[in-house]
Amino acid sequence: MVVGSGIRRRRRSSLGADGVVSKCREAVSPGAGSTPGRVKEIVCAAYLPDLAEELEHTFLKFVHPAGGLAVGLVPVGDGQVVWFVQFDTERYARPSGDAVLPFLEATLQDFPEVVRRVVAGTAGPTPHVWDTVDMEPVPQIVRGNVALAGDASHVFLPFTSQGANSALVDAQQLAEYILGSTNPAGVTAALARYQQERQPVKHRYLSAGRALARGFVEPVADNAFAIPLVL
Ligand SMILES: Cc1cc2nc3c(=O)[nH]c(=O)nc-3n(C[C@H](O)[C@H](O)[C@H](O)COP(=O)(O)OP(=O)(O)OC[C@H]3O[C@@H](n4cnc5c(N)ncnc54)[C@H](O)[C@@H]3O)c2cc1C
Known part of the structure; x- marks a missing residue:
């Protein structure tokens, strides 16, 4: 990126926006520690025009009352429904390869009919x-003339639902x-202002996402359902 059209001696600054496994992050903030997330997510797509029409613009989410398992359905246009399953790996062994679809069929067999429709489709x-x-x-998202943005700067747990928005901001x-x-x-x-203003927001998202993840693996308490939205 070339900065400032009116600068006589032009100074370049660079943006590191290379996602979760960021080489730029390694250069700016070496050794950022991470552990595998306990809750994993399976993302699928199905061509189901009838269901997509029924859903219109509705995002449907079903949460298992025992905790640790949820399904979301999102119509994305052209008859496609993107859907996802969040599951606690301490209760459900992570499937891989050809075992993923049978895992979904077995694990979601007691879910509402609409979920079984997307599995079948x-x-x-x-x-x-x-x-x-x-x-x-x-510790830092700016070093010298390099700034990190999006997942390169901080990776949130998927519960946070702020990764894409935060990258845009x-x-x-x-x-x-x-x-x-x-x-x-x-x-x-x-660049200093960017770091000063964005760092605290990211730390807030990170801890709020972790709190949602902790709550997700617990049984859903009566009358305690809250929309899992991090602001
Ligand atoms: C399962 C799951 C569910 C999610 N749900 C949500 C949600 O509901 N809401 C939400 O807001 N966010 C969600 N997110 C997070 C969101 O997807 C990310 O935060 C967002 O995509 C980050 O955007 P980004 O541009 O920083 O990184 P990315 O989208 O990862 O883009 C980085 C790009 O850099 C490229 N790249 C990497 N290395 C190099 C290189 N050396 N040279 C050139 N290019 C390179 C990559 O190929 C990639 O295209 C979810 C993530 C996951 C995994």
């Missing part, structure tokens, strides 16, 4: 098991601060 190769990552907060704020800089010192200040 899912072709063998589509289910993908995401091995989620629980990453410690990185990173990009928008970084662009705004840098484009407002008119000299190299201004660029340095812009």
